[in-house]
Amino acid sequence: MQGEPPKLPFREYEDRRMHTAPFIVGIGGTARPRSSTEQALALALTAAEAAGATVRMFGCDEIAALPHYLTPAAAECDTGRTLVDAIRRADGLILASPGYHGSISGLVKNAIDYIEDTAKDDRVYLDGLPVGLIATAYGWQATGSTLATLRSIVHALRGWPTPLGAAINTSAGIFRDGECLDERTATQLQLVGRQVQEFASLRRSRPAIMNTSAA
Numbered sequence: 202m203q204g205e206p207p208k209l210p211f212r213e214y215e216d217r218r219m220h221t222a223p224f225i226v227g228i229g230g231t232a233r234p235r236s237s238t239e240q241a242l243a244l245a246l247t248a249a250e251a252a253g254a255t256v257r258m259f260g261c262d263e264i265a266a267l268p269h270y271l272t273p274a275a276a277e278c279d280t281g282r283t284l285v286d287a288i289r290r291a292d293g294l295i296l297a298s299p300g301y302h303g304s305i306s307g308l309v310k311n312a313i314d315y316i317e318d319t320a321k322d323d324r325v326y327l328d329g330l331p332v333g334l335i336a337t338a339y340g341w342q343a344t345g346s347t348l349a350t351l352r353s354i355v356h357a358l359r360g361w362p363t364p365l366g367a368a369i370n371t372s373a374g375i376f377r378d379g380e381c382l383d384e385r386t387a388t389q390l391q392l393v394g395r396q397v398q399e400f401a402s403l404r405r406s407r408p409a410i411m412n413t414s415a416a
């Protein structure tokens with residue numbers, strides 16, 4: 202778990218961050234605790250952590266507690282503030298959504314909407330951040346369209362979708378007690394976590410590599 206962000210000038214804060222573990226934020230799941238989607242996200246974050254990252258997950262409990270973005274309740278919501286603060290400090294992100302009617306769920310999209318709070322930051326949205334993507338569905342068709350939607354959203358937010366997106370068909374019940382019983386899927390989730398960690402570390406050691414400010 203991370204503490205409060207230091208009260209330092211942005212550049213000095215960035216210099217210090219170079220010498221600490223990359224901070225990877227996970228957002229996803231459904232309104233059901235321990236959903237396949239949430240378990241998939243947790244496994245990818247665990248792989249990022251094993252590769253050297255510090256991680257923070259916003260799963261069912263957090264995303265289901267978020268009021269609709271921009272409502273008066275959202276402005277008062279501690280979970281929303283914590284989420285935006287974590288995004289601001291993140292070196293990488295992992296998003297996991299179920300496929301609902303062929304696209305991402307409203308709950309996950311609402312959580313992503315909170316990233317709009319960073320629109321006027323020095324680092325806008327997810328600028329230059331590696332973002333791992335996970336889409337689950339009860340069949341293959343919606344995994345593809347959900348993954349494509351997640352990629353479009355990340356591009357709109359100036360993030361860098363990592364090469365492997367995990368498309369997971371949950372119809373065979375492949376998640377149990379936090380474990381993935383399907384070897385190929387488990388490997389994919391580990392790769393998603395590792396790729397985000399690796400790109401986050403690369404960006405720290407050579408920030409120019411993912412700099413888009415001249416574009």
Ligand SMILES: Cc1cc2nc3c(=O)[nH]c(=O)nc-3n(C[C@H](O)[C@H](O)[C@H](O)COP(=O)(O)O)c2cc1C
Nearest residue numbers: 236237238299300301302303337338339340343371
């Ligand atoms: C409102 C709703 C819409 C859904 N739409 C689709 C769909 O279009 N295609 C599909 O394959 N599965 C659909 N599903 C099933 C979810 O994608 C499935 O629950 C997914 O694998 C996530 O599993 P989880 O709830 O255990 O995380 C839908 C489920 C709900 C609740």
